[in-house]
Amino acid sequence: MLSYNSIAELCQNANEQNKKISEIVLSDEALQMEQSEEALFNKMTENFKTMCQAVNDGKNPNLRSASGLTGGDAAKMEKYAQTGGLCGSFLNLAIMKAIAVSEYNAAMGKIVAAPTAGSCGILPACIISMVESKKCDEKQAIMSLFTAGAIGMVIAQKASVAGAEGGCQAECGSASAMAAAVLVELAGGTPEQSAHACAMAIKNQLGLVCDPVAGLVEIPCIKRNVSGTVIAFSSAEMALAGIESKIPADECIMAMKQVGSSLPCSLRETSQGGLAITPTGLKLKEQVFGTK
Amino acid sequence: MNVFDIIGPIMIGPSSSHTAGAVRLGRVAWKILGQRAVKAKIMFSGSFAETYKGHGTDKAIIAGIMGMHSNDERIKNALTLAKESGLEFSFELIQLPDAHPNTARITLTGENNATCTIQGCSIGGGNILVTEINGLEVSFTGQYNTLLVLHYDKPGTIAAVTNFMAYSGLNIGNFRLSRPKKGGEAVMTIEVDGEVPDYLIQNLQILPNIINVILIKAI
Numbered sequence: 022m023l024s025y026n027s028i029a030e031l032c033q034n035a036n037e038q039n040k041k042i043s044e045i046v047l048s049d050e051a052l053q054m055e056q057s058e059e060a061l062f063n064k065m066t067e068n069f070k071t072m073c074q075a076v077n078d079g080k081n082p083n084l085r086s087a088s089g090l091t092g093g094d095a096a097k098m099e100k101y102a103q104t105g106g107l108c109g110s111f112l113n114l115a116i117m118k119a120i121a122v123s124e125y126n127a128a129m130g131k132i133v134a135a136p137t138a139g140s141c142g143i144l145p146a147c148i149i150s151m152v153e154s155k156k157c158d159e160k161q162a163i164m165s166l167f168t169a170g171a172i173g174m175v176i177a178q179k180a181s182v183a184g185a186e187g188g189c190q191a192e193c194g195s196a197s198a199m200a201a202a203v204l205v206e207l208a209g210g211t212p213e214q215s216a217h218a219c220a221m222a223i224k225n226q227l228g229l230v231c232d233p234v235a236g237l238v239e240i241p242c243i244k245r246n247v248s249g250t251v252i253a254f255s256s257a258e259m260a261l262a263g264i265e266s267k268i269p270a271d272e273c274i275m276a277m278k279q280v281g282s283s284l285p286c287s288l289r290e291t292s293q294g295g296l297a298i299t300p301t302g303l304k305l306k307e308q309v310f311g312t313k
Numbered sequence: 314m315n316v317f318d319i320i321g322p323i324m325i326g327p328s329s330s331h332t333a334g335a336v337r338l339g340r341v342a343w344k345i346l347g348q349r350a351v352k353a354k355i356m357f358s359g360s361f362a363e364t365y366k367g368h369g370t371d372k373a374i375i376a377g378i379m380g381m382h383s384n385d386e387r388i389k390n391a392l393t394l395a396k397e398s399g400l401e402f403s404f405e406l407i408q409l410p411d412a413h414p415n416t417a418r419i420t421l422t423g424e425n426n427a428t429c430t431i432q433g434c435s436i437g438g439g440n441i442l443v444t445e446i447n448g449l450e451v452s453f454t455g456q457y458n459t460l461l462v463l464h465y466d467k468p469g470t471i472a473a474v475t476n477f478m479a480y481s482g483l484n485i486g487n488f489r490l491s492r493p494k495k496g497g498e499a500v501m502t503i504e505v506d507g508e509v510p511d512y513l514i515q516n517l518q519i520l521p522n523i524i525n526v527i528l529i530k531a532i
Contacts, residue, residue: 087369134439238326
């Protein structure tokens, strides 16, 4: 059985069995949870379908959050993506999906925490973009969520996936690392390449603070789901090109833990620092909750 | 932890702690009440008190009291649904010193006049910790099937209960006893592995010195 306490363990087991990370994780989890592989796959299919629905409903131009602070930006992005923009419509549509799911979350829509609600836009944006552009089929996409889950379990055990403990690097950073590994797998890369992509995504978000305006999962969370998505793609692209992370994924996770513990409390979801206490951040807070 | 703790749960946003966890707290209170609630008084402390409106914590907790799960799309309209169904509710802000930042106290009155008060907190990722039921100190997360056994503090009561569980092949993962006063009312909080059969609860209920047995299914 797998212990999920290192990325190296996942790579080693996948290589020994000549399988993908997702395949060994599905088998192992079925064993550990005493359920059939089919049952777990079906459960994951539910998650995937919910992600697809969230993208779809989240791009409604009339969507607004309970606070009234956010909503409607995914619709703008979808329109713009049709022009091709600077990076082409593929990446712009991925950005749109990250916004859509995150805005839908803020508007009390139904989402899949992956790993958290605050970072729920990154995996759907990456995976559904791959399916839509026919770079993989739906079954592969659903399978790849087992790879994402396994990477997340390692991070949760060795560092944290909670903003209150490790800042945004623990939420969007973890989601991005999970997505980067997934993208490599979906593109036909090796488990090692997935691990390098995971490492590079973490490196690029190390130190990211959690400073939500008015304490709400909206500003800047929605846009950080976008940067997490783009970093997942750039990390996967580098790994697929054969570029290696000089610092192994497991050591990047150690660094994430150490950096998270060094963050002051004011930058760990308490809204007592960063963007939350900028003049505009405070004004928005007053707008939502009034003055005390 | 398993892969669905990371990819999941499917939940109504925006916050696993302030929305999904709040639904669960409401749901536990409803389970303990054991009947439809007609009146709910909710007290928010800490971060819950400061941000409950923006996170929909109020709607979430009422939804839970009405028996909804954290993935129910009706959560958004829970306050309207509550009014329509005759559930009267109020929210108050309090300061509970030394409590977890996301703490709520819920007092419910049921349609058959039962009442209960629970205190619990949302500890992240949609997970909760219930810390008090009707003035008795408890500690359970709702991650496991949990038996709450209210009883009188008399010799042999715990042995009788756990023996019965042993005969049913039920393994205890965690056991906690809260007894504010010697010989008075006390509560066992028993987290178990696997499913708890209905007959077990019925059998436990008729043991001497047992006031009530409540099963909180893993949520």
